[in-house]
Amino acid sequence: MSTAIVGERQWLRRALDAAMMLVLLVIAWQAxxxxxxxxxxxxxxxxxxxxxxxxxxxxxxxxxxxxxNALAVSVVIASAAGVAAGxxxxxxxxxxxxxxxxxxxxxxLPKVTLxxxxxxxxxxxxxxxxxxxxxxxxxPVILFTMSAVRNIDPVHLKTARxxxxxxxxxxxxxxxxxxxxxxFTGLRVGFALTLLGVIIGEMFASQRGLGFLIINSMNTxxxxxxxxxxxxxxxxxxxxxxxxxxxxxxxxxxx
Amino acid sequence: MSRASLVRLAxxxxxxxxxxxxxxxxxxxxxxxxxxxxxxxxxxSMFRSGALDAAMAESFSNxxxxxxLSVTLGFAAGLxxxxxxxxxxxxxxxxxxxxxxxxxVFYPLLIAIFGLNRWPLIAIGFAFGAAAMVIATLNGLDRxxxxxxxxxxxxxxxxxxEIFLVILPAASPHxxxxxxxxxxxxxxGVLAGEFILSGGGLGYSxxxxxxxxxxxxxxxxxxxxxxxxxxxxxxxxxxxxxLLRRRRRA
Numbered sequence: 001m002s003t004a005i006v007g008e009r010q011w012l013r014r015a016l017d018a019a020m021m022l023v024l025l026v027i028a029w030q031a032x033x034x035x036x037x038x039x040x041x042x043x044x045x046x047x048x049x050x051x052x053x054x055x056x057x058x059x060x061x062x063x064x065x066x067x068x069n070a071l072a073v074s075v076v077i078a079s080a081a082g083v084a085a086g087x088x089x090x091x092x093x094x095x096x097x098x099x100x101x102x103x104x105x106x107x108x109l110p111k112v113t114l115x116x117x118x119x120x121x122x123x124x125x126x127x128x129x130x131x132x133x134x135x136x137x138x139x140p141v142i143l144f145t146m147s148a149v150r151n152i153d154p155v156h157l158k159t160a161r162x163x164x165x166x167x168x169x170x171x172x173x174x175x176x177x178x179x180x181x182x183x184f185t186g187l188r189v190g191f192a193l194t195l196l197g198v199i200i201g202e203m204f205a206s207q208r209g210l211g212f213l214i215i216n217s218m219n220t221x222x223x224x225x226x227x228x229x230x231x232x233x234x235x236x237x238x239x240x241x242x243x244x245x246x247x248x249x250x251x252x253x254x255x
Numbered sequence: 256m257s258r259a260s261l262v263r264l265a266x267x268x269x270x271x272x273x274x275x276x277x278x279x280x281x282x283x284x285x286x287x288x289x290x291x292x293x294x295x296x297x298x299x300s301m302f303r304s305g306a307l308d309a310a311m312a313e314s315f316s317n318x319x320x321x322x323x324l325s326v327t328l329g330f331a332a333g334l335x336x337x338x339x340x341x342x343x344x345x346x347x348x349x350x351x352x353x354x355x356x357x358x359x360v361f362y363p364l365l366i367a368i369f370g371l372n373r374w375p376l377i378a379i380g381f382a383f384g385a386a387a388m389v390i391a392t393l394n395g396l397d398r399x400x401x402x403x404x405x406x407x408x409x410x411x412x413x414x415x416x417e418i419f420l421v422i423l424p425a426a427s428p429h430x431x432x433x434x435x436x437x438x439x440x441x442x443x444g445v446l447a448g449e450f451i452l453s454g455g456g457l458g459y460s461x462x463x464x465x466x467x468x469x470x471x472x473x474x475x476x477x478x479x480x481x482x483x484x485x486x487x488x489x490x491x492x493x494x495x496x497x498l499l500r501r502r503r504r505a
Contacts, residue, residue, distance in 0.1 A: 094262075107439075237357060
């Protein structure tokens with residue numbers, strides 16, 4: 001009983017802290033607005049009003065759906081391919097040792113510089129964006145999955161053998177619970193990076209999507225639209241990532 | 256060299272050879288990809304003619320400034336946040352969702368604020384790298400054994416002495432992780448910013464070559480950036496291993 005109350009209180013405290021941080025950020029934003037003025041940025045209130053107006057326009061939703069489609073496909077591909085490759089590299093230890101430094105080097109590479117290559121292979125359009133999103137998201141998923149498999153306690157596997165579990169039973173009762181929390185962390189990081197990849201892809205040589213909308217409104221000096229789209233993206237990213245983080249923490253606590 | 260490194264080298268060499276073969280035989284169109292050997296030759300000639308000097312100077316100085324700022328300010332912020340638990344509770348949700356935000360959306364905004372010069376690039380590299388340093392500093396400070404702090408007190412060390420003689424060495428593995436990430440993120444931030452929108456630097460040169468259909472220059476520059484990332488990573492990895500070995504001996 002007491003743990004439930006403590007949990008509730010903790011949750012409340014966390015929500016309060018987050019709310020306070022939000023207030024501080026809005027104050028800082030307003031101060032920045034006062035300092036640099038209308039030419040560069042809009043005020044918090046002005047941005048919300050502009051965003052509300054955008055939400056009623058069809059053109060905005062066309063761009064949203066273009067980004068959302070690319071993001072959804074990228075996330076699915078990056079997750080599936082990442083988990084599959086990670087499992088393979090985790091179980092085959094030597095391949096994992098060979099691959100890991102290559103993967104970390106690719107991870108630190110500014111992948112934008114490879115974007116022209118992607119464009120030349122896939123052409124302008126949604127497939128280039130998807131490929132670019134996958135390029136960003138897949139590596140952390142592989143790395144986290146690989147380390148999850150490597151860190152399975154050998155005693156657990158021995159227990160499975162002693163109990164004469166079938167391969168399927170071992171996978172369901174021993175392997176899955178052992179690796180799922182780590183893999184989920186990988187998927188969470190992968191999601192954030194895939195979003196980054198898709199948006200950057202849209203910011204360069206694209207005619208559609210929220211990233212394009214940001215760059216386009218910058219080029220036409222439409223500061224309110226630029227700010228409103230940036231805010232919409234950030235709110236989306238923060239909401240999704242905090243939800244994933246909450247699930248992530250729960251999975252890790254249970255383990 | 257260990258067996259794994261040899262195999263790794265063979266894998267990379269084999270991949271390059273494979274690309275060379277595909278491009279030489281025309282299985283991959285020259286308009287899509289040029290042979291890796293041609294990239295290397297062209298890169299070398301660009302080095303010799305000095306065509307890259309200005310872009311390199313610009314990119315590297317921006318990366319260096321962003322890196323130094325993110326490490327020093329990130330570390331200082333980490334120290335302050337660690338010392339004030341109330342502040343830390345406030346900042347925690349911010350740090351937790353920090354890297355979920357696709358940071359480059361701020362880049363046009365930074366241009367609007369600073370103008371089209373080097374400062375938006377440095378700012379984006381800094382914003383990208385500093386949070387990693389803050390998080391690493393907090394992690395490191397959390398794991399300094401309490402007994403070491405007591406020893407510092409027993410020896411009546413001043414605040415500065417305690418930080419430099421006791422806390423920094425004890426937290427160094429985590430700080431090193433922060434350093435590594437801050438460098439990688441400054442690198443990514445600056446080059447990506449240059450690529451999307453700027454008037455100079457390596458990232459800009461790649462975008463410019465792409466727009467001009469100058470595949471030779473474009474691929475030579477990509478090879479350069481790729482090599483740079485690999486060398487940087489390898490160097491940091493070796494340095495870290497040495498640090499870890501020394502700690503184990505101590």
